Amino acid sequence: MSDVSNEVKRRRTFAVISHPDAGKTTLTEKLLLFSGAIHIAGAVKGRKSARFATSDWMEIEKQRGISVASSVMQFEYGDAVINLLDTPGHQDFSEDTYRVLTAVDAAVMVIDGANGVEAQTLKLLEVCRRQNTPIITFVNKLDRDVRAPLELLSEVEHHLGVAAIPFSWPVGTGKDFRGVYDLRREQIRVFRAGQDTMRNDDTVTLQGLEDPRAVEQFGETWVRAKDEIELIAGASPDLSREAFLAGKQSPVLFGSAINNFGIREILDALVELAPPPKVRAAMQRPVEPVEPRFTGMVFKVQANMDPQHRDRVAFVRVCSGRFERGMALTITRSGKKIKTSNVVSFLSQRRELTEEAYPGDIIGIPNHGVLCLGDTLTEGEALTFSGLPFFSPELFQTVEAKDPMRAKQLSEALRHLSEEGAIQVFRPMLGGPILLGAVGALQFEVVSHRLAGEYRVDVRFSPSRYRLSRWVSSTDAAAMQKFIKFNSARMAYDAADQMTLLAAHQSEIQALKETYPAVSFGEMREMSGAVVSKIG
Numbered sequence: 251m252s253d254v255s256n257e258v259k260r261r262r263t264f265a266v267i268s269h270p271d272a273g274k275t276t277l278t279e280k281l282l283l284f285s286g287a288i289h290i291a292g293a294v295k296g297r298k299s300a301r302f303a304t305s306d307w308m309e310i311e312k313q314r315g316i317s318v319a320s321s322v323m324q325f326e327y328g329d330a331v332i333n334l335l336d337t338p339g340h341q342d343f344s345e346d347t348y349r350v351l352t353a354v355d356a357a358v359m360v361i362d363g364a365n366g367v368e369a370q371t372l373k374l375l376e377v378c379r380r381q382n383t384p385i386i387t388f389v390n391k392l393d394r395d396v397r398a399p400l401e402l403l404s405e406v407e408h409h410l411g412v413a414a415i416p417f418s419w420p421v422g423t424g425k426d427f428r429g430v431y432d433l434r435r436e437q438i439r440v441f442r443a444g445q446d447t448m449r450n451d452d453t454v455t456l457q458g459l460e461d462p463r464a465v466e467q468f469g470e471t472w473v474r475a476k477d478e479i480e481l482i483a484g485a486s487p488d489l490s491r492e493a494f495l496a497g498k499q500s501p502v503l504f505g506s507a508i509n510n511f512g513i514r515e516i517l518d519a520l521v522e523l524a525p526p527p528k529v530r531a532a533m534q535r536p537v538e539p540v541e542p543r544f545t546g547m548v549f550k551v552q553a554n555m556d557p558q559h560r561d562r563v564a565f566v567r568v569c570s571g572r573f574e575r576g577m578a579l580t581i582t583r584s585g586k587k588i589k590t591s592n593v594v595s596f597l598s599q600r601r602e603l604t605e606e607a608y609p610g611d612i613i614g615i616p617n618h619g620v621l622c623l624g625d626t627l628t629e630g631e632a633l634t635f636s637g638l639p640f641f642s643p644e645l646f647q648t649v650e651a652k653d654p655m656r657a658k659q660l661s662e663a664l665r666h667l668s669e670e671g672a673i674q675v676f677r678p679m680l681g682g683p684i685l686l687g688a689v690g691a692l693q694f695e696v697v698s699h700r701l702a703g704e705y706r707v708d709v710r711f712s713p714s715r716y717r718l719s720r721w722v723s724s725t726d727a728a729a730m731q732k733f734i735k736f737n738s739a740r741m742a743y744d745a746a747d748q749m750t751l752l753a754a755h756q757s758e759i760q761a762l763k764e765t766y767p768a769v770s771f772g773e774m775r776e777m778s779g780a781v782v783s784k785i786g
Contacts, residue, residue: 254572254608255540261610262524263333263567265350267378268360269368273390277360277507277516278323278336284513285327322565322596322612330521333612346550346671349623351377352637353549353567355610356524358386358516363396363423363504367409375410378497381637385412385500386519392420393427393506400478406502413499415489418515419479420504421464422471430505430512431479438464439514495525527610530569532626532633537570539609544571544579546613547635548625551670553704562666563594563614564621569635573607579627581620582634588627592616622669624776640744640775642721643674643687646714646752647694650683656707660684663705668745673697676719676742676750679734685714685742685752716740716752720759720771723749729768737762748775 266281268274321336335354337347351357357378361367378385387410389402396402399420406414418430421438429440438456456464459479464472493499501519505512527539530547537545550565576591594614595604607613615621624638651660664684668675673694674687688694694711701707721744724730734741740752751771753759759771 254542257331257572257608258526258539258610260329260331261333261526261608262330262356262520263335263354263527263610263612264356264358264520264524265335265337265347265354266358266360267337267347267351267371267374269362269365269371272360272362272365272368272371273507274360275336277358277388277390277513278321278334280507280510280513281334281517282323282325284510284517285325285332322614324595324611327517328521331611332517332520333610335612347374348377348641349549349638349671351381351383353547353565353612354383355526355528356384356386356520358388358520359500360507361387361389361402361406363389363391363402364394366397366402366405372409382497384495384497384523384525385410386516386523387414387500387502388507388512388516389502389504390507392423392504392511393425393509395424399423399504400482403482403502406500410500412497413487413493414502415486415499416482416504417489417501417519418503418505418512419475419482421468421475426471427506427509427511428468428471430503430515431475432515433479433483440467489523491523494523527569530635531637532635534633537633537635539570541570542572543629543631544573544577544627545569545629545631545633545635546573546579546627547638548621548623548627549638551621551623553666553670562618562670563616564625566613566615566627568607568609568611568613570609571629573604573611573613575603575605577629580630582626582628582632583622583624584620586620588615588617588620590615619666619669623671636776638776640671640674641689642719642773643689644717645688645691645694646716646719647686647711648683648714649686650710650712652708652710659705660701660707660709663701663707665745667697667700672700675745676752679738679741679743683712685716686711687719715754718753718756718759720751720753720773721748721775722751722769722771724769726768729766733762733766733769744775746775 266274266278323334323336325332335350337350359371359375361371375385387406403414403416416433418432421428421431429438431438436458440456459476489499489501494501501523503512503515503519507513529539530537546566546568548564548566551562552565553562575593576589578587579590580587593604594602595607596612596614604613626633626635651657664675667673676685676687678685686694686697698709698711701709722733734749737751742750742752744750763771
């Protein structure tokens with residue numbers, strides 16, 4: 251019990267989230283670099299070289315320079331064990347990001363200093379608010395032409411609805427960017443620009459606002475920065491850890507991830523401020539992390555991380571107790587027991603066998619379809635963790651194999667991809683081509699690419715007349731049977747065999763609601779099977 255408690259105190263599990271192109275994946279690389287987990291960082295946009303971002307492992311990510319899958323990385327920083335989850339930045343994959351945020355205890359939100367708070371940033375913040383996830387804000391790209399730091403600070407407070415507490419301040423911006431001033435330690439850290447490797451001599455430190463070397467080295471740039479620092483030091487309230495953990499305050503750091511400015515401050519803030527693993531809500535009872543018996547939740551399933559093998563890995567957040575390799579675990583959904591002799595930990599797609607894991611850690615369990623999104627694993631207790639969602643798609647296309655002889659392979663491949671949440675698959679009740687549903691158009695491109703590359707199935711997409719879907723349910727069996735009978739032409743089964751209504755216009759759904767008041771029309775479905783009528 252004491253071992254679990256001590257290990258829980260060391261854990262920090264967080265996600266990096268942002269609007270597309272704000273620099274999230276680059277920041278992830280530099281966090282790994284500064285922690286010593288890797289020794290050379292791959293530039294996200296430098297596609298002419300053979301290096302790619304450690305967290306971008308999928309072939310389409312390397313070709314396009316975008317993140318479309320969530321990556322998991324564990325490393326040590328000082329005495330802390332950090333579990334970092336790099337999430338998809340592209341807006342089409344916000345559903346996967348939502349699921350990842352159910353597995354973390356804190357988030358680092360990256361904001362582009364030139365664009366400020368953007369639409370996707372606001373959406374992700376709402377997700378964090380719903381789960382009371384504390385947020386550290388990093389204003390990135392200060393080495394470029396950006397908006398005034400004071401203006402950015404005001405925008406963070408206005409749009410995010412939290413008190414922004416600056417922990418650092420930029421010394422210059424754009425071509426005059428020289429470093430960051432640590433407001434709490436009262437020192438300037440000056441970094442060498444353009445470094446993708448980390449050496450111990452990379453940091454030059456100047457002490458305090460009155461250090462004469464600052465004026466000598468930075469001139470008028472330092473004079474302006476000093477005036478701003480004195481202004482915000484007098485105007486900003488002190489950080490309250492309670493307010494931070496409640497999502498009412500957000501520490502703000504400035505820097506340039508690609509040029510190594512401000513990275514160490516983020517790591518230090520995470521270790522100092524981010525909470526250790528918290529109580530997790532199960533449908534039966536709250537689960538304390540220090541409980542002696544193991545519990546875990548599958549928040550992600552990924553197929554074919556190793557293209558040499560048709561593998562499937564379930565990503566499990568350890569919620570309580572101590573995991574030991576070889577222990578027998580029960581899938582509470584099915585009652586089946588699984589062996590855990592080949593459980594792994596991650597550095598993106600690279601993995602190694604893990605002997606033990608503690609609350610907050612993310613472990614991978616290779617399996618052949620036994621584990622699904624949202625599954626709860628225990629040592630025998632009947633528990634079901636809640637909060638892992640599917641959203642109703644907004645785009646639909648039918649899909650067929652170009653070679654009819656590959657139809658069986660297509661069906662199997664789509665089952666794998668739907669179980670990992672890459673796409674939603676619907677089988678029309680009256681037969682016909684399989685229908686794919688997505689929240690963004692890029693999902694179809696990614697699925698086509700993965701079907702061809704990982705499953706050797708070339709496919710043909712065709713437009714669908716459907717634009718909306720709702721999961722339907724009712725406590726009145728007769729009403730449900732009548733509804734299905736008169737609407738069978740636009741009914742389908744999803745991957746979990748849940749009844750789904752397909753519609754071309756919102757007016758159709760509204761008319762059906764009025765005609766069938768005993769039937770519920772859900773915009774979101776929990777992995778546990780519960781249907782939510784309205785989102786938010």
